Amino acid sequence: PSIKQLLLRMHTNLTRADGGFNIHLKRCYLNTFSDFSLENINQDEYLTNCYNTHFNSANSYFADRPNDFLTIDIANPESFNKLCEFLNITSTLAGFEKMNMGGKVTAWNDIKHPLKIESTAKGRIDKFLPYES
Numbered sequence: 001p002s003i004k005q006l007l008l009r010m011h012t013n014l015t016r017a018d019g020g021f022n023i024h025l026k027r028c029y030l031n032t033f034s035d036f037s038l039e040n041i042n043q044d045e046y047l048t049n050c051y052n053t054h055f056n057s058a059n060s061y062f063a064d065r066p067n068d069f070l071t072i073d074i075a076n077p078e079s080f081n082k083l084c085e086f087l088n089i090t091s092t093l094a095g096f097e098k099m100n101m102g103g104k105v106t107a108w109n110d111i112k113h114p115l116k117i118e119s120t121a122k123g124r125i126d127k128f129l130p131y132e133s
Contacts, residue, residue, distance in 0.1 A: 004042065007036075010029070014036065022119060022120060024117050025119060034050070
C-alpha cells in the first residue's frame, strides 16, 4: 500500500516531459516500474512483479559479491543491527527512526553530500510541482 500511494503521488512528475523530478531519478523509477501507468500502479500484481524483477536483478548483479549486498526487512527488530554491521558503523539508536512525516519522506532534504542527486529537475523544491506542494 505504501509504494502504491507513493507512485500515485509521483505519477505526474515522473511522466511529465517539462520537468518534475531529476532525470536520473525518473530513469531509475521508470526502469524499475516499466509500463508505468495509473492503471498498473493500482494493480497489486504489477507492483509485486516489479518488486520481484528488481530484487532478482539486484541479486544477480551481486551474485559474485555476496558481502556487498544486504537485504533486510525493516519491520524485523534485528534489521537495524544488520544494517549497522553491513556499513561497519556503531549507533546509539535502538532502531530505525521514523522518516515519513505527514505523508512525505523529509529526511532526504537533510542529507548533504557532493554526490547527492537532487530530487527535482532544477535541484530545488519547486512549489509548483504537484508532488512537492
